[in-house]
Amino acid sequence: MKQLIIKPKLCTNCHICELACSFKHSMEFDLAHSRVKTIFHAEDDLTVPEICLQCIDPSCMKGCPTGALYLDDRINCIRVNYDSCIGCLSCVVSCPFGNMLQDRSKPGHVYKCDLCDGDPVCARFCPTGALTYVEIEPLTGSVEMELEKVEAEVG
Amino acid sequence: MTVSIGNIRSRTAFVDLTSGSVTYEDTSPEVVEKFIGGRGLNAAYLYKLLPPDTDPLSPENVLIVGTGAMSGTGAPNSSRFNVTALSPESGIFGDANSGGFFATKLRASGIDRVIMLGKADVPVILKVEDGEVTIEDGGKYWGLDVNETQNAIKGDHGPSSEAICIGPAGEKLVRFACVMSGVKNAAARGGMGAVMGSKNVKAVVAAGGRIEDGLVIDDPDGFLTLCEELKDYLQASLIVKVLGHVGTPLLYEVSNHLGAIRTRNSQDSSFEDTLDAEIIHDHVSKMISCHSCVVHCRHRNIHEGEGPEYTTIVLLGANLGIADTAEVIKLNNLANRLGLDVSSTGGILSWAMELYEKGIIDDSLTGGPVKFGDYNLAVKLIESVANREGFGDILAESSRAAEKLNDPKRDYLTAVKGLPQSDPHDVRYIKAFALGIATASRGADHLRSRPTLEVFDLPPELLRDIYGQDVSRDPTEYDTKEVVVYTHENIYSLIDAIGICKFICHGFNSPKLLKHEHFSKLLDKAFGAKYTEAELRDVALRIVDLERMFNNRQGIRRKDDTLPRRYFDEPMPHGVAKGHKIDRDQFKGMLDRYYKIRQWNDDGTVTQERIDEIDAMVDHLAGVRT
Known part of the structure; x- marks a missing residue:
């Protein structure tokens, strides 16, 4: 199974992921409509592309009173069934990462990363490898060892 | 028309700062066909709108901020826009190009070009949102430097707003003041910041738009595929990789080896290796980019600023005889904060330094020694230029200071057409x-x-x-x-x-x-x-x-x-x-x-x-x- 991998250290803050995402989903070049947001943290000199992590135990899904959020297990992606969604925004307040979004021009309309149905445009456009969509190996060692591997890779 | 221009959008707002009225037009398709956008359409508007015998710093000058046809579309490196007016520095065509994040946001806000006419009574900012331009009070920003202005605007208009602004140099009508996008990207050349200051405009803020304010793309799938192909094509290029690694300072060593680095006002042509890209890089915390960029050639430095470019390390380094890497980067940050064009700043300062060393000018004009290789003096001079104080007030006139600097034929100034x-x-x-x-x-x-x-x-x-x-x-x-x-x-x-x-x-x-x-x-x-x-x-x-x-x-x-x-x-x-x-x-x-x-x-x-x-x-x- 492929997974979206985020490596903030490689992000140069060019925003192309946001522009591509906005265009792909809303036909508009406006970062305000993107499912991914690059957030600059000045104190760490780090720009983090924030995007749905497709949690194993998703708070958004637990917060939803109508079961409108479901797991699309073909691509391991949490999706919104708009027929069931009542626009209560519970999922928006439930997500601890702020990755469930609401449309400012359509009150009650929520949206999130849908992994572009298995070919995420943000990863396709990322020029530095900060966002990639790749086959992942199952974890073999401890979390610390895995982190060391990533550190060694991105420097 | 011979070429079908399709949906190329050129929504233009005319802001009459004197009367406070704003009107809009879609640039006539016949003209878009011939000049496409950006620098081309800016030139067409300036040629058409500028009255004869205009003083560049008078309300009659026309200041045009215009995006290119592809700006803000996600095409590779499509972050550019041009700022155009009659130049107060040269008295001829004034036109400066800049990147950053402003152009994308301006187009998403529903406007592709803003033309400023007349002069506001009091300091103002222009706010572009949902396809409209409004003139708002800008008094609270007046007097702030570029970084302070950008931060204050983000605070007031939201973190996703993007602005161009002037620093103190633009307010004081320094003839080589620039228009800044972010804290480092500059529409630098020709004193466009002085023109903006002369109109009492501190900043133009793009705050965002509705779905209908966005650009209409003719072939969405085809366009995305093409952009992706071009991105891959460009990233395979060696020069793109190298520029992304150390930025433009990589050219320093090449030119220095050639013996062609402008040193001490071009009296010399080679300088210390303390400004080599690798050494500059010790002062860089990260390489960052403009909107949609596949190169990322901009540095964030460890001295609270962004840059330096090759131009800056030489014009404010070798050209002033200053070799210390940190000092040169600090001069870069200072010029950016004050909103000065680093090229003219370095060129004018080094001119004065040579004139002083040759005895063509003396303390009676300068108020003290003006010599090469003195960082503290350079800081003082740059600040006095931006604030138009003392000798700095003369230097702020750029090449027009020739008579006062006792070099009427500009024999020692490295300039063309002023x-x-x-x-x-x-x-x-x-x-x-x-x-x-x-x-x-x-x-x-x-x-x-x-x-x-x-x-x-x-x-x-x-x-x-x-x-x-x-x-x-x-x-x-x-x-x-x-x-x-x-x-x-x-x-x-x-x-x-x-x-x-x-x-x-x-x-x-x-x-x-x-x-x-x-x-x-x-x-x-x-x-x-x-x-x-x-x-x-x-x-x-x-x-x-x-x-x-x-x-x-x-x-x-x-x-x-x-x-x-x-x-x-x-x-x-x-x-x-x-x-x-x-x-x-x-x-x-x-x-x-x-x-x-x-x-x-x-x-x-x-x-x-x-x-x-x-x-x-x-x-x-x-x-x-x-």
Whole structure:
């Protein structure tokens, strides 16, 4: 199974992921409509592309009173069934990462990363490898060892 | 119309600051077809709207902020916009190009070009949101430096807003004040910040738009696929990788080895290795990028700023005799905070330093020693220029300070047409480069042509492909260099109209990057515009001719297409370039041939037939006044 991998250290803050995402989903070049947001943290000199992590135990899904959020297990992606969604925004307040979004021009309309149905445009456009969509190996060692591997890779 | 322009959008807002009224027009399709956008349409509007005999710092000047046709679309490096007006520094065509994040946000806010007319009574900012421009009180921002202004605007208008602003230098009408996008990207040249200050406009804020304010893309799937292909194509290029690694300072070592680094006001031509890219990099915390960029050549430095570029490390380093890496980067940050063009700042300061050392000016004018190699003095001078205090008030006049500095013929100033030279390269060695700064439409500037491919010793067949004929591979040769300059000037005017960065443009550093065939495809997939490569070449010629027509109207003739005296009279002292200078007769011959291929008259004017042709095109602009 492929997974979206985020490596903030490689992000140069060019925003192309946001522009591509906005265009792909809303036909508009406006970062305000993107499912991914690059957030600059000045104190760490780090720009983090924030995007749905497709949690194993998703708070958004637990917060939803109508079961409108479901797991699309073909691509391991949490999706919104708009027929069931009542626009209560519970999922928006439930997500601890702020990755469930609401449309400012359509009150009650929520949206999130849908992994572009298995070919995420943000990863396709990322020029530095900060966002990639790749086959992942199952974890073999401890979390610390895995982190060391990533550190060694991105420097 | 002969070319279908499809959906290319050119929504233009005319802001009359005197009356407070704002009107809008979609630029007439006939004019968009001929000039595409960005620098091209800005030039057309300025040519049409500027009244005769205008003082550049009077309310009659016209300040135009315009995005390119592809700006903000997600095409590679499509972050560019142009700021255009009559230059208060040179008195001719003033036009500066910048990247950053502003252009994308401006277009998403529903406006592609803002034209500022008249003058506001009190300091204001312009806010662009949901397809409309409003004039708001800007008093609280007046007096703030660039970083403070940008932060305050983000605080007031939301973190996703993007602004261009002026610093204290623009407010004080320093003739080389720039317009800043973010804290480092500058629409630097020609004093556009002083024009903005003269209109009492502190900033233009793009706050966002509705779905209907966005650009309409003709073939969404095809466009996304094309952008992705171009991204991959560009990222395979070595020069893109290298620029992304250390940025433009990589050129320092090359020029220094050649013996062509402008040092101590060009009295010397080689300098310390403390400004080598690798050493600069010890002061860099990260490489960052402009919108949609595949290169990421901008540095965030560890001295609370962004940069430095190659231009800055030389103009504020070697050129001032300052070698300490940290000090040079701090001068870069200071100039950016104050909103000063680093090229003119360095050029004017070094001019004064040489004049002082030669005894042409003394303490009675300067109020104390003005010498090379003194960081603290440079800081003091830069601050006094931005605030127009004491001797700084004289320097703030740029090349116009010649009489007061007792150098009326500007014998010691490295400038053309009143604009100090930007590129750190001493052009006495590369003859095409020399012609390029002499003919550039905004004065001594490298970003109009920068013909340097020949130093790479490319194979003849590749040169033929680039220049359309055989050209000399020897940089010191004068023959055929008019063709080299002509070709580069043309493609850069086009890419400035399209709104894409020159760093991924064919011919800038490599013969393998984006060129006409790519531009043609991008315009087609994005907007359904059907330009052939030949038609794009025509657009380029038209922009160069129009800018020349503007300059002719301001009095520019053959006599002005020349070089600083030193480049003709004094041989270069060091390195590979040792002994080289520009031969007056050879230069005249090169200029003769240049006019010939441009089809201009011998006196450097555009022919009446061509003027009539272009006048008829520009006449389609509705405009608000003539």
